[in-house]
Amino acid sequence: MPGPLLEIRAARRSFTTPEGRDFAALDGIDLRVEDGEFVTLLGPSGCGKTTLLRAIAGFEQIDDGVIRLDGADIGPLPPHRRPVNTVFQSYALFPHMSVARNVGYALEVRGVARKSREAAVTEALAKVGLAQFGARRPAQLSGGQRQRVALARAIVAQPRLLLLDEPLSALDRNLRQQMQIELKDLQNRLGIAFVFVTHDQEEALTMSDRIVVMRAGRIEQAGPPREIFRAPKSRFVAEFIGETNLLPAVVRATVGGMAELSLEGGQVLHARADSLRPGAKVVAVLRPTDLAPAEQGLAGIVRRVIYLGADLHLRVEPEGGGGEIGVILRDAGRVPAQGERIVLGYDPARVHVMEAGA
Amino acid sequence: MTHRQRVQLFLLLTPVTVFLGVFFLIPLGTIAVYSLLTPGLYGGVEWSFYHWNYGRIFGWADGITEVFEPVYLHILLRSLGLAAATVAICLVLCYPVAFWVAGLAPRWRMLFLFLITLPFFASLIVRLYAWLLLLKPSGLLNTVLMGLGVITEPLDILYTPVAVILGMVYIFLPFMFLPLFASIDTLDRSLIEASGDLGARPVQTLLKVVLPMTVPGIVAGGVIVFIPAVGNFIVPDVLGGAKGLMTGNLIEQQFLSSRNWPFGSALAMVIMALVLGVLLVFSNRARRAGGRT
Numbered sequence: 001m002p003g004p005l006l007e008i009r010a011a012r013r014s015f016t017t018p019e020g021r022d023f024a025a026l027d028g029i030d031l032r033v034e035d036g037e038f039v040t041l042l043g044p045s046g047c048g049k050t051t052l053l054r055a056i057a058g059f060e061q062i063d064d065g066v067i068r069l070d071g072a073d074i075g076p077l078p079p080h081r082r083p084v085n086t087v088f089q090s091y092a093l094f095p096h097m098s099v100a101r102n103v104g105y106a107l108e109v110r111g112v113a114r115k116s117r118e119a120a121v122t123e124a125l126a127k128v129g130l131a132q133f134g135a136r137r138p139a140q141l142s143g144g145q146r147q148r149v150a151l152a153r154a155i156v157a158q159p160r161l162l163l164l165d166e167p168l169s170a171l172d173r174n175l176r177q178q179m180q181i182e183l184k185d186l187q188n189r190l191g192i193a194f195v196f197v198t199h200d201q202e203e204a205l206t207m208s209d210r211i212v213v214m215r216a217g218r219i220e221q222a223g224p225p226r227e228i229f230r231a232p233k234s235r236f237v238a239e240f241i242g243e244t245n246l247l248p249a250v251v252r253a254t255v256g257g258m259a260e261l262s263l264e265g266g267q268v269l270h271a272r273a274d275s276l277r278p279g280a281k282v283v284a285v286l287r288p289t290d291l292a293p294a295e296q297g298l299a300g301i302v303r304r305v306i307y308l309g310a311d312l313h314l315r316v317e318p319e320g321g322g323g324e325i326g327v328i329l330r331d332a333g334r335v336p337a338q339g340e341r342i343v344l345g346y347d348p349a350r351v352h353v354m355e356a357g358a
Numbered sequence: 359m360t361h362r363q364r365v366q367l368f369l370l371l372t373p374v375t376v377f378l379g380v381f382f383l384i385p386l387g388t389i390a391v392y393s394l395l396t397p398g399l400y401g402g403v404e405w406s407f408y409h410w411n412y413g414r415i416f417g418w419a420d421g422i423t424e425v426f427e428p429v430y431l432h433i434l435l436r437s438l439g440l441a442a443a444t445v446a447i448c449l450v451l452c453y454p455v456a457f458w459v460a461g462l463a464p465r466w467r468m469l470f471l472f473l474i475t476l477p478f479f480a481s482l483i484v485r486l487y488a489w490l491l492l493l494k495p496s497g498l499l500n501t502v503l504m505g506l507g508v509i510t511e512p513l514d515i516l517y518t519p520v521a522v523i524l525g526m527v528y529i530f531l532p533f534m535f536l537p538l539f540a541s542i543d544t545l546d547r548s549l550i551e552a553s554g555d556l557g558a559r560p561v562q563t564l565l566k567v568v569l570p571m572t573v574p575g576i577v578a579g580g581v582i583v584f585i586p587a588v589g590n591f592i593v594p595d596v597l598g599g600a601k602g603l604m605t606g607n608l609i610e611q612q613f614l615s616s617r618n619w620p621f622g623s624a625l626a627m628v629i630m631a632l633v634l635g636v637l638l639v640f641s642n643r644a645r646r647a648g649g650r651t
Binding site: 057078096108 | 463546548549551552553554555556557558559560562566567570571
């Protein structure tokens with residue numbers, strides 16, 4: 001079986017801040033990317049995701065560790081000798097060149113003959129839906145069009161791996177959602193592996209085959225979007241990916257794959273979970289969208305009602321105390337009133353339990 | 359434009375218009391008129407039309423009172439060549455430094471910009487005489503080189519074109535540096551990264567991205583150095599000796615020693631026309647180079 005396309009082992013990189021302190025941007029990163037895979041590096045600013053991307057591209061050197069591409073150590077290679085291309089956050093289109101020359105640049109500098117260069121440029125522009133725009137200047141294009149030119153320019157030389165540094169962050173919301181889908185389609189058609197950097201969890205969930213959540217230079221959790229969303233390994237991941245309720249609890253008993261948890265206020269929460277010790281301190285992760293009014297469940301008082309059109313957000317104070325619980329109702333047949341008593345039902349299989357302190 | 363805006367504009371533009379009119383246009387017009395008048399016997403001018411001033415330079419002298427001397431054209435061309443060499447050397451020296459300074463942290467960059475302008479704080483003449491002391495046969499340069507055993511005989515640099523070019527480059531370096539720096543400083547560094555990322559070797563990045571994008575700075579620096587360099591007479595005077603006569607010295611001599619004001623004026627007009635011609639060609643080329651895809 002062939003090895004992974006990209007393999008990073010124990011990568012470390014530290015910077016010295018202007019105040020003279022050492023700061024580890026990458027603190028022991030292990031990462032594998034398979035051929036054709038769409039991997040997203042997700043995390044807040046300063047978590048090291050951009051540094052990791054720049055280390056793969058060759059703009060940053062790592063102090064320690066190995067970066068292999070197709071089994072070959074590319075660590076010592078300068079950027080222009082790595083078969084990897086980047087879509088920059090600012091697009092970095094050459095303003096003094098036409099769109100066509102921008103797109104053909106990678107072939108031009110490799111000395112590809114004009115004829116085959118033009119054919120490849122036409123094809124790349126067609127792939128991003130800008131076939132008619134070759135003669136224009138970047139300044140004559142809209143933000144979304146520039147974005148596509150940057151994409152076409154990065155794929156024209158058929159890199160082994162495409163790196164994307166928050167490429168959608170400068171676009172407005174509608175265009176961003178449209179580009180997310182187009183980007184994923186393009187990646188499927190090209191079959192090139194993408195490493196995509198973002199701080200936007202929705203982008204990550206929409207497009208990725210695998211999400212790598214980073215925090216303070218380390219990988220917090222890596223896995224398919226559903227796993228990251230449904231089974232976060234830590235409080236940080238749970239809070240970073242979407243709205244969530246984190247309820248501290250103690251395991252009372254486990255019977256046949258079902259655990260009985262005692263919440264802080266004394267109410268009981270059931271969760272489908274194996275291998276929990278009675279008496280262990282845990283945190284129950286409950287998504288606001290997984291709660292709905294029912295006959296049985298968690299009882300509480302509605303403290304606040306926020307109407308958002310399609311959604312209805314509730315803040316419910318559980319009976320017996322404990323922190324407020326957020327609830328998102330998709331289809332509110334009857335809008336609960338403030339101060340009303342409510343019972344929230346849930347599916348125990350959708351309650352995720354993680355260790356306290358994680 | 360409202361009446362109020364018009365009044366404001368008038369008030370703002372009047373001082374500079376008056377200043378330029380009095381101290382630039384009138385003297386320029388005077389020189390243009392003088393260049394077509396008869397030289398007075400003891401300096402000054404006689405008010406009658408006289409085209410031999412230009413004839414002496416370009417070759418239609420009458421051969422009796424005014425003689426055609428190709429040496430004037432030679433000196434003009436030599437001045438243009440010297441100015442061009444000064445521009446070229448300043449550019450080559452400044453470009454990498456400007457690039458480096460633009461990449462520094464703000465604190466250090468301020469220090470270096472200050473250092474670049476430091477020579478302006480001392481008198482030009484004093485600085486040129488310092489060069490005289492450096493370059494003379496028993497000067498610092500020769501003493502050090504001979505002490506190190508690099509040379510056995512003192513180098514005969516002073517009063518040669520090499521000395522003049524050294525002095526010119528020294529004087530005009532800051533004038534090249536500042537516009538270059540301003541241009542390079544605004545260059546988006548991610549373009550350089552993008553070029554490398556797409557497979558361009560550093561030399562290709564320089565030729566295809568960095569240089570074309572900093573053409574405005576190169577043109578500005580070139581023009582700002584070239585114009586005063588053509589007419590400069592102090593450097594050739596101090597460091598060039600008798601053989602290093604340049605247009606600036608020639609014009610100075612006509613006004614001060616020879617007291618032939620019309621001929622000096624004609625020389626000044628010719629050099630101005632040449633400089634304008636060179637600049638037109640140059641800026642047209644640059645615009646076309648910048649506008650190419």
